[in-house]
Amino acid sequence: MSFSPNLAMSAADIPGAFQTTRGIDPSTIRQKMEYDDAGHPTSTPKLVNGKPVFQIPSQYLDEYGVDANVTLSVFNAPTAPIPPLSRIQLVGSVHPVPWVKNGRIAWSITADAVRVMQLDTAPLAPAPVPSFTTGEDDDDR
Numbered sequence: 001m002s003f004s005p006n007l008a009m010s011a012a013d014i015p016g017a018f019q020t021t022r023g024i025d026p027s028t029i030r031q032k033m034e035y036d037d038a039g040h041p042t043s044t045p046k047l048v049n050g051k052p053v054f055q056i057p058s059q060y061l062d063e064y065g066v067d068a069n070v071t072l073s074v075f076n077a078p079t080a081p082i083p084p085l086s087r088i089q090l091v092g093s094v095h096p097v098p099w100v101k102n103g104r105i106a107w108s109i110t111a112d113a114v115r116v117m118q119l120d121t122a123p124l125a126p127a128p129v130p131s132f133t134t135g136e137d138d139d140d141r
Contacts, residue, residue, distance in 0.1 A: 008093055008095055010093065011090035011091055011093070011094050011111060016062035017061050017089070018059070018060055018072055018087070018089075019058060019059055019061055019085060020058050020082055020085060021085075022084045023081065023082065023083050023084045024056065024057065025081055030054070031052045031053070032053050032054065032055050032073060033046055034046050048110050049095070052075070053073040053074065053110055054077040055071070056073060056078075058072045060072075070108075071109065072110075073108070073110045073111075076113040082114075082116055086116050089115050090111040090113075090114060091112055091113040092111060092113060093112050094111045095111075
C-alpha cells in the first residue's frame with residue numbers, strides 16, 4: 001500500500017549511498033510498468049508526476065548495513081553502461097514515497113538521475129587463511 005504525500009528533497013539530503021546490484025546496460029533498460037491488484041505487472045507504463053520512470057537495480061547502504069526496504073527509480077535512464085557493484089549517487093530532485101511491505105515501512109525513491117561515484121570492478125578473491133606458528137599467542141585459549 002503506497003500513498004503520495006508529494007515529498008521532494010535534494011539528492012544531497014539523502015544520507016547513505018546506493019550501490020548497483022547488477023550491471024546496467026542503457027540499450028536494454030525498460031520503463032517500469034504498473035501492477036494489477038494481484039501484484040502482476042501490466043502493459044500500462046508507470047508514471048510518476050506524469051513522467052515515465054526506470055528501475056535501477058540497487059541496494060541502499062548506510063552505517064547499519066544494507067536496507068532491503070528501499071527501491072530506486074529514475075526519470076532519466078542512464079546513457080552509459082554501469083558495472084555491477086558500482087557506487088552511485090542520486091542527482092537532482094528526489095521524491096521519496098513510504099509504503100508498507102510485509103508489515104514494515106519501505107521506501108520507493110525516485111530521483112531525476114544517477115551518476116557513478118565509484119566503480120567496484122575488482123574480482124572477488126577468497127580471504128587469506130590466518131596461519132599460526134609455534135610460540136604465537138592464541139587469544140582463543
